[in-house]
Amino acid sequence: MNHHINVLIERMHAKVNPQEATAMSAYMRDQFPFLGIKSPLRKELLKEFLAQHPPQKEWVSVLWNLPEREYQYSALDILLKIRKQLNPNDLPLIESFITNRSWWDTVDLLAANAAGFLLLKSPLLQEEFGEKWLHSDNMWLNRTAILYQLHYKQDTNEELLYRYILTHAASSEFFIQKAIGWALREYSKINPSSVKNFIENEELKPLSKREGLKWISKNN
Numbered sequence: 001m002n003h004h005i006n007v008l009i010e011r012m013h014a015k016v017n018p019q020e021a022t023a024m025s026a027y028m029r030d031q032f033p034f035l036g037i038k039s040p041l042r043k044e045l046l047k048e049f050l051a052q053h054p055p056q057k058e059w060v061s062v063l064w065n066l067p068e069r070e071y072q073y074s075a076l077d078i079l080l081k082i083r084k085q086l087n088p089n090d091l092p093l094i095e096s097f098i099t100n101r102s103w104w105d106t107v108d109l110l111a112a113n114a115a116g117f118l119l120l121k122s123p124l125l126q127e128e129f130g131e132k133w134l135h136s137d138n139m140w141l142n143r144t145a146i147l148y149q150l151h152y153k154q155d156t157n158e159e160l161l162y163r164y165i166l167t168h169a170a171s172s173e174f175f176i177q178k179a180i181g182w183a184l185r186e187y188s189k190i191n192p193s194s195v196k197n198f199i200e201n202e203e204l205k206p207l208s209k210r211e212g213l214k215w216i217s218k219n220n
Contacts (some may be wrong), residue, residue: 005059008049012037012070024069031103032069039073046074055082058092064097072101076109083114088122089127091115093153095141102140104175108147116148120155127160134164139175142168146179153190161187162198169204180204181211188215 012035021036028034037045045083055078063075075097094114119126126148133145145164149156165180188195192215199212 002056002058004053004056005062007053008046008059008074009063009066009071011045011049011198012042012074015041021068028069028103028105032072032101033067035068035070037070042070042083043077046077047204048184050078050081057082057085060097061093064101068133069105072106080109080113083117086114088116088118088125091118091125095129095133098140098144099138102138107140107143111144116150116152117142119148120152123155123157126157130160130164133169134167135167139173142171143175143179146176146183150183150186150212156187157185158191158192162202165204165208166202169202169208171205174207177205177207178211180208181214184212185215188212192216192219 015035015037017036019036021034024034024036025032045103057079060075060079063078063137079094079097091206094110098110098115110116115129119129130148131144133141136142146161146168149161161183165183168176169180171177183201185194195212196216198208204212
C-alpha cells in the first residue's frame with residue numbers, strides 16, 4: 001500500500017466517533033459500518049491531505065476496500081477529482097465499484113459523474129456498456145444504465161434513454177422505479193414535451209410517473 005494514503009487513513013481513524021457511527025449506520029439501514037465522521041470534517045481531512053499529496057488513482061481502490069463507509073466516500077471524492085485523467089479503459093474499474101459495497105449513496109455518483117462522464121467523451125461506447133449494464137442481473141448496474149446520462153442535457157441519446165427505461169419499467173424494485181423517475185425528470189428540463197408524451201403513453205409505475213412529472217408540473 002502506498003504509504004501516503006496510510007496518512008489519510010490514520011488521520012480519519014483518529015476521528016472515530018462511536019455514537020455518530022451508530023447513528024450514521026442506522027440511517028443507511030445498517031448496510032455498512034461507519035467511523036462516525038460527518039461530511040464536513042471528512043472533506044476537510046481529505047482537503048488537507050490532498051494539499052500535501054497530489055491524488056493518485058491507485059488510492060481509490062485502497063480506500064474502497066476498507067470496511068468503513070467514509071473511506072468509500074473519500075475514494076469517490078478522489079476519483080471525481082482525477083476523472084479528467086481517466087479514459088474508457090477505466091470503465092471496468094468504475095463498474096467494479098458500482099457492484100462492490102453497493103448502495104445509492106455511491107452508485108448514483110459513480111453512474112452519473114464517473115461512468116457517465118467517460119461515456120459522454122466516448123459516445124460510441126455508450127450502447128456497448130449501456131446494454132451490458134441494462135441486461136445485467138445486478139440491480140445497481142441496471143440503475144446505472146438508466147442514470148448515466150443524467151447530466152447530458154442536450155447530448156442525451158433519447159432513444160437509448162427511453163429504451164433502457166422501458167426495459168425495466170415493470171420492475172417492482174424501488175431503486176429502479178426511482179431511477180426512472182429521476183432520469184425522466186432531468187431530461188424533462190431539456191425536452192418537456194417528449195417526456196410528457198412518453199409518460200402519458202407508456203406503462204410506467206406510479207412512482208416513476210410521479211417523479212418524472214415533477215419538474216413539468218412545477219413549471220406549467
